[in-house]
Amino acid sequence: MFTPFNNTLAVDFRPNDGGGIGLQSFVHEYGHFLDYNTKDELPRSLSSDFADVLNKTQAEINNIDIKKAHENKAYLNTPSEIFARGFELYASKMGLNNSLIKGSKSYENSIRYTTFTPEIRKRMFKYFDKEFPDLKRNIELSKNQQNKKIEESVDQLPEREIRRQAFLIEKGRLHTQNDRKILAKKARLAHKYGLER
Known part of the structure; x- marks a missing residue:
């Protein structure tokens, strides 16, 4: 307040x-x-x-x-x-x-x-x-920087780990930071690999 x-x-x-x-x-x-x-x-x-x-x-x-x-x-x-x-x-x-x-x-x-x-x-x-x-x-600059960090962090993960994390997120067994952008990115990964419900 x-x-x-x-x-x-x-x-x-x-x-x-x-x-x-x-x-x-x-x-x-x-x-x-x-x-x-x-x-x-x-x-x-x-x-x-x-x-x-x-x-x-x-x-x-x-x-x-x-x-x-x-x-x-x-x-x-x-x-x-x-x-x-x-x-x-x-x-x-x-x-x-x-x-x-x-x-x-x-x-x-x-x-x-x-x-x-x-x-x-x-x-x-x-x-x-x-x-x-x-x-x-x-705000636009901040969004671009955040997106770049997410892309860089995803690019550094091997594809097998990306699939594993996307699966765990989809099943509700892996919780990332409570940041909507990161969660949205993970949801897109789950969708990309056909792991969504």
Whole structure:
């Protein structure tokens, strides 16, 4: 969680087992950090540059049947929460995919993210591109480096070991790091060698 009073970002390293927040909330909380750490007097979420995104998102939230969604409208309408959720969605759409953020599927059905309509997303992503110009490039660079490391590590394994590991992963008897990219790579190997269920 982020506390603006003392400008502290606390990280919860416990895994999300369905009952807690877990490490994957880091990008959301980092969005709060970026919101409050600006050279201006006001947080970025209250800036005139973000006002259009904020107003349109609040209008969408006010139009939903909150009882069906089991959400708190006042909380969802908070400018800092809209900014942090928007930043989290932006980072996911830019391709950030690791244990610091939810899986991309998490952003498809939750009312917290569906209130960012395609029009709002377009404006919001344009805002984040302008506000944090290096972020998109750095995410892409990180993805390329990670893919290269995975390819190099796979290339160093003999084919027999690749088949063995793919078989064990497919049977649920071998667990790699809890990193979605690595697990996806192993799943592709299992598919390649016809070891999937």
